[in-house]
Amino acid sequence: MSKSWLSEAANLQFPAVAQSTKQYISQWVHNKRFLRLVAASFTFLVIGLLYYNTLTGTVPALVPSTSIISPPSASAAPAAPAAPAGPKYAFATLLSPNYKEDVDQTDIESDEYFLSTRVLNYQLRTSNHTKYADKNVPFLIMCPPDVAQNKRDILAAEGATIVPVPHIMADWINVPLPTWVEMLDKLLLWSYTDYDRILYLDADVYLVESLNGIFDDAAAKNHNVSVELTHKDDVGKLPTQYAIAGVVDGGSGDREKPWNGDYMNAGFFLIRPDQMLYEYLMAFVDRPDSFSVSMMEQNLINQVFHKDGPMPWVKMDPKWDTSCPAPEDVKNGYKTIHSKLWKIKASPCDIDPVIGRMWYKTLGHMESFYAQIPMR
Helix, strand or coil: CCCCHHHHHHCCCCCHHHHHHHHHHHHHHCCHHHHHHHHHHHHHHHHHHHHHHHHHCCCCCCCCHHHECCCCCCCCCCCCCCCCCCCCEEEEEECCCCCCCCCCCCCCCCCHHHHHHHHHHHHHHCCCCCCCCCCCCCEEEEECCCCCHHHHHHHHHCCCEEEECCCCCCCCCCCCCHHHCCHHHHHHHHHCCCCCEEEEECCCEEECCCCCCHHHCHHHCCEECCHHHCCHHHCCCCCCEECEEEEECCCCCCCCCCCCCCCEEEEEEEECCCHHHHHHHHHHHHCCCCCCCCCCHHHHHHHHCCCCCCCCCEECCHHHCECCCCHHHHHCCCCEEECCCCCCCCCCCCCCHHHHHHHHHHHHHHHHHHCCCCCC
16 A cells, blocks of 8 residues: 655655754644644635625625515514615515416516516616616515515525515405505505605516606605695594605506596605504505405505595606507607516507517626626
């Protein structure tokens, strides 16, 4: 059997000086405490380099602890996410579980809305073409209990702020569509009072341009509640001021000639959170038949903030959002498109093929960015 290099080296003959050097080295090589010290030093060096690379962005950081907001206890009101320093603005969306039957909720490939949420997050926070100028404005993704943990982790690692939320529902509510089961969870937005303004976007909103300036839209300012129009049963239950701005619901797909010009779309609106309004809205959910559930939360929001009431919603500049556009509409300056652009046919209108390819192009840019594959 061949001897190790160390045993062979021990039998070699060296001059006196070399011999003493050999003995000195041999002592250190056989010193276990010294070897452990060397191993520990090497380990700390590797960890330090990895940490430095993470800070400098050369290695994608894992889920940042500040992006995960603890879920509220069952008995307590939902906790509001902590607002960043400076302007207290936020973007928000609601990610529902995969609505398809008999599907693995951890499967990310079959979940259209999860994929669209990733695209929206990429557009708001990363894409050079559409990202919001102030990087301190977070993108809150509200996740009901049945949203799989791996999906939350992916979105958090990509820069979103994950907000676990309880599911809001009442026994008397018969949900019209499976994709609308969690829609009442949007009402929790009014409880996030750490923020001055929150812009809510449905997960199927696509950005054509940046939303820079949207929080300064004239419709987003505070408005006084009209006391003279307040129902006697609501006296003392409403704040003195409020803010809610939005766009007309197209319905037919034509925002120029909508079915009802006073009916707001609940997939793109801006609010000032207010605890009194949150409790006021929740009281409707707790009271059977207090609003029509044909359009779920959209009907409730329009009922509370209707044009003839004490807190009418205010129309934003129509440039901020449209649905069912043609390429000419995009050229005319719409900032966002509210349509399921990954489909060919979708309600309330079919998808223009040119517009649809815009979404898929952004999807490709997003995936290449996160895979660290340079676009050529």
